[in-house]
Amino acid sequence: MNVVLQLLLAVPLLGALILTAGRRLVPDRVTATFGAVVGAVTLLLAVWLAAAFDYGAAHEVQFQTNVSWIPAVDVRWHLGMDGVSLPMVLLTALLAFLCLLYTTRVAPEGGRVRALVALVLVLEVGMLGTFVAFDLIVFFLFFEVVLVPMWFVIAVWGDPHDAAGRRRAATTFILYTLLGSAIMLLGFLLVYTGAHTFDLTELATRGGKGIARGIQVLAAVAIGLGLAVKSPMWPLHSWLPDAHAKAPTVGSVLLAGVLLKMGTYGFVRVWLPVVPDGARAVAPYLAGLATVGILYGALACLRQGELKRLIAYSSVGHMGFVLLGIATLTAAGVNGALFAGVAHGLITGLLFFVAGAIKDRHGTGDLARLGGGMYARMPRLAGVFVFGAVASLGLPGLAGFWGEMLALFGAWNPAASLARTTYLVLMVLAGLGAVLTAAYFLVLVRRMCQGTDTIGPSLLSVRDVTAVEVVAWAPLVALTVVLGLYPGAVLTVTDPAVRFLVGG
Amino acid sequence: MSEVLEVLLRVVGVFAAFLVLPLLVGQTEHKVMAHMQGRLGPMYAGGFHGWAQLVADGVKFAQKEDVVPARADRTVFKLAPVLALLPYLVALAAIPLAPGVVGVELETGLFYVLAVMGIGVLGALMAGWASANKYSLIGAFRSAGQLLAYELPFVLAAASVAMAAGTLSLSGIVQAWEPWWLLWQLPGLFVFFVAGLAELARPPFDMPVADAEIIFGPYTEYTGIRFALFLLAEYAGIVVLAALTTVLFLGGWEGPFAAELGWLWTLVKVFLVAFVVIWVRVAYPRLRADQLQRLGWQLLVPLALFQLALTGVVKVAIS
Amino acid sequence: MPLLFPLVVAALLFAIGVYAVLVRRNAILVLMGVELMLNAVNLNLVAFDAWHADALHGGQILTLFVITIAAAEIGLGLAIVLLVFRTRRQVDVDAVRELADRDQADERIAEAERAEAAERDELAERAEAGLAQTADAERGEGAEAAEQRTATAEAGR
Amino acid sequence: MSAVASFVQPVPWLVVSPPLAVAVTALLVLVVDAFAPARRRGVAPWLALAGLVAGIALLVVSMAGSSSWTEGAFCAPGAGAPWQVAACSYVADPLTWTFQFIVAGGAAVVVLLSAGRGWERRPPPDRPGVRSYGEGAGTLGAGVPTGEYHFLLLASAAGAMTLAAARDLITLVVALEVVSLPVFALVGLRRGDRRGAEGALKFFLVSVVSVAVMLFGVSLVYGVTGTMYLDRIARALSPAGHPGVVGPAAIAASPALPGGDLAAVAGLGVMLTLVGLAFKVAAMPFHFWVPDTYVGAPVPVAAYLSVVSKAAGFVGILLVVGWAFPGYVGMWAPIVGVLAAATMTLGNLVALRQRNAVRLLAWSSIAQAGYLLVPLAASNGDVRGTTLSATVAYLLVYAVANLGAFAVVSLTVSTGPGRLLGDYRGLFWRRPARALALGFFLLALAGLPPGVLGLFGKFVLFRAAIDGGAGWLAVVMAVNVVIALAYYLYWTALLFRSREGATEAGPAPDSAPAAAGAEVWAGPWPARVAIGILVVIAVLLSVFPEIALGFLAYPARA
Amino acid sequence: MSALAMAGNASYYATYTTVLLVVLAGVAFAAAAFGANRLLRPHRPTREKLLTYESGVDPVGEGWAQTHVRYYVYAYLYVVFAVDAIFLFPWATVFAAPGFGWATLTEMFVFIGFIAVGLLYAWRKGVLTWT
Incomplete structure (x- = not known):
């Protein structure tokens, strides 16, 4: 029983409960501050855990809590952290804290700060829980916890100009994800029929022994579908552009920064080690679809006229790299996938923050109406934006580079049981996708930031980057640079765990 | 072969009793009532004290025109008298005259008789409905309502005897009967008899056919032979009621020289009861609807329940 | 006496009942159809009981209960039909479709x-x-009297 | 016959006490209501509640006092042929207790919903031309005679409690009727209510026909096996007294029969019996009475119908299928599977386009019935094991969540407009607690966190399907869960929408709820207490799902 | 006797054959009476003769009127007790037989007591008060 890990989940949950309890406990004035404090405490807990983490044994599950919860269906309250979880937990705690911090100064358009803060806290519980769960069913439970709060965040605080559209986006999001996760649950149950346990460490140790190959393939498809919807994988991505575009800033940041990672994390945590035979059978298809996603994302970006949609489509491409890395079934590829995930969380989080800021200031995210000349109008904001865009396109030296590099490297030399030729072709195509990505980001930067300011003087009064924005974005920028210069910070943690999961 | 013959004999016997006994009761009623009211009654038909009066009536009825009102429901209208009459014939078949002398020896005779007698009211209901006449309808519903109110004590009282005897066979009941039952089952006897009167819509329970009020109720529109059948049904009903009372409460064929004269005892008792039926008609005025209901629910039902309890307790105590 | 006779009669009765239920639109006639079906069941039960010479007389006992059930159903059914008739003057099953x-x-x-x-x-x-x-003096009594009147009205109904 | 010393069996009073207590209370309520002075009429709901609580207490006592986890009453000793094992008419085992608990608890909640003063502040003085409404009873609204209402409710509950304990067909059929008959009356009890009458008529006709069909099936089963006891039927339908081993082919060899090819007859009997029960739980082709009846009935009665009455139907199916016809699994399981799939799909699809709150719940409860049939369809004849625990667990979860949803709807209807989904728009800003509760229950029905209990309910169903090899059904159910989410979520979302007229986009002032909330009457307090209790139970079940899921684990496997 | 024959029921059917014969005799009697009537009677229908009889004046309105619901309640009470009888009679024949006793007696009284409560209720609700 590890108290800190429990607290990591309990603190945001309690915070949310206290907030819903009413204005007597937390007056309206301080709700946002309260939320930020709770987020900070959570982040501190996460940092504490990171500090206490035994990096020498990163492949082992640490801070374990393993008690019987529902003996009737053999479900255990099994929480813990290993090298794969740790970066994700940190990323989540950080992004959630930043979002809450951001909310203290930038009131959301939909009002009702109290509810928004409470929902974000619940979201945080779900996200953190997913990354520390070591029981399939508990994992699933946390996986589901984020759905409803996210639905509300999008549907209530989303695009203020398009009430019907944001609701449709939210509903599409939740229906896609739920269908996926329901099928994933069936996959878990299939696993159980063979293995008679839901315990992830146990299952990982066994490495699929005891589960017939046919069942494994079936389970791999089912689980893969659920995770692929969340990740998202082409062609199951169609909920994503809308959801990202219509969500409020904090929603977009969390959605892109963390929620998508839950899918990829699931691939690494469950799909690879639990049903390895099945994964081997399905991996080529996953890789193929991931590559299609990369190309599709890039091509779609070229044609987008709306800022947030564009970033959303870029996510499809980035996550394609992540999935491709996973589909190589090699340590390098998976490490790359994890790293790319973290990097994408930081960079896209930043991009969405900035995009939100731009949208708030201009009242529109339409590229045509935004026009160009942002350098002139708001030089600092434009600078941050360009930084994000460049990081996103994978400039070496920034975080975005290493993940994609490693993923491509993995594809160059996939696991022995996979057909190398296929992967080589895919690698080439993915590389092409990377080039296209660079192309559209550059085009975007040129369109938006350079040139003359076409917007009238009415908006010239808007402020450039504010204090809270500096505080909220600085960590992201800094981390992007740090990870770009020293990728080992993440990779040394993940590598042992990944080797255990892939090799085991 | 002899079996078939025996069955035929029984049927013929029952049929004969069914034709003769009601006429006797009817004639008795004419004469008894007349004398009680200081009249002579029929004196001419057949000669001696008008003994053939009812035969003559029958002949007269048979010659009368058969009128079915234009607005009536013809089929139902025509069927009603038959339906009113048949149940009593069928019931009579199960009532033993003497040991072994019975139309149909049924193990569940009592149940059978009670069930069949309940059908009788259908005849009145059908008649009242089919006539498309307001009086008839009112009468029909009154007779139905009356049946409903009095069926409960009727059945309960009968059940008490069945409990006492431990059988539902009518012959079995008579065999089990002992003279002290007269006292033991007295409340039951009273309830059964009164409720039976009400079921037959005999005075003083003749609300359904109150001629001064609703002009013979269900039978308003009937003439000729169909009307005669209704009349016959009424008297057959008296016979069946009297016979049932005899068998259930008065020991049927039990009496001195029961072995030889059993049939006579039965007949004597039946006629005694029938006489009481006539006597009551003359002695009491017609009950109003509310009096009728109050008598049923507030006197007879509790009394019947009391009888049931008494029978049960005594029976278990002595067994 | 063969078992077949009562069974065939029961089957026919049941079929007639089903037919009535399916074809008749008058709620009361549907009820009658149901009664036929129940009586078919009774016939079956009694016949089987006799055939098996069941020491526990399960068939006969169920028959008694089926009779009771039938009576209860008819009573309740007529009450409901009456209710429907009072509120809309007809008992045609197809016509009662406000909902x-x-x-x-x-x-x-x-x-x-x-x-x-x-x-x-x-x-x-x-x-x-x-x-x-x-x-004001009447206040307490008035309410009570009204209540009692309500009760009486209820009873009179 | 003469050798038998006594036919009189000692009655194990404690074992039969829970339904007995409820039944006696029912009578008591009727008598008290008829004879108490008008002033005291309000006592009926509390008396009813006391009876139900007493029933639950006796349940606990008898459970605690039970040493073997199976207590029989009214038993016949084994005799004659080997298949004539000792059998009891009334058996109290964990299944019985669980169901009795669900029934009594559900009925208690319904009683609470209909207790207390309703929206008539006081009866208008009896004046010519003015219709007197009397005292509105709880969320029931006016025009429902309290005494009769509670009598009928308790009578039906007593029947349902007996049904759970029935182990012979006679008790089963009679109990089933005792459940149904009072409910017909309950649906149409409101005076002068056209819709209630119509709902009652439809419900009645469908139900009566189904009972007749079922009885015909029962008579055929009896004809083939010559016994009414479920255990004996199972043994008679399989060779050598091994229940659940072989199907119809065994009949010819059965020692119970004088010979002859009666397999077809037995099969027909089994099917007809199941058809009757399928009506009760509103499975697919027999579902059409549900929406009309629920909408026509007073809302608390609809709640009762959807939970207690349906639970009774399911326990009937479980008993018949699991105790009497396990040998016919090859025959009924596929049919049940198809029915389940069709039922849930139809229920969900139709529910999607409902605008009436109660009708939506009605269709959704049809869909839920489809889910509930899944374990049965996936069982391989071993109904008493996983199938049973999965069904019971989900039923428990469903009962809590569905009762909760109905309770909130009932409360809302009784305090203002609440029939249409549109009436729930922005409920959160008027009545936050109520809206949160409703949202919670709806999400529990959908099976999404925070309604964790619903999630685990679905989980056990999925597990039963996968374990039983009915993967296709699991997939169908998964798709259905998603469809269902659409409407549950739509409704939940409505609760938090800003009110009509208020600017959709503009920031609603945070002080608005306080002002708006003051206008709306909170509703009768017992109903609110009931909702509170349900919320507590639901939260408890969410945190400790073991309570629901583990209920039947021990003896079923023992 | 085949396998599908019920033992010992021959006399049962024979008994009811007699009942059937009695019924047939009754029907024959009625038919004969009607036949005789048809032969003997005159037949001269007139409009007045076929008119519904209402004490000599022309009939007013419909003959089939609505009846009071009270009759329905009555009918239902009747059904209740008639059905009660089917339990009472089988019991009545055996309750004092060896093997039964006070318990059996009490049980039936409890049963009747339940019905009595119903009666009590009906009385209290004014169903039995004829107005």
């Missing part, structure tokens, strides 16, 4: 309920006004 026309029905129901609510409010207001008018 069936979904979208419109829902609107109508909601509308009716709003009207009822309005009527209630009005009544309550009127009641309050009425009570205020009646002498």
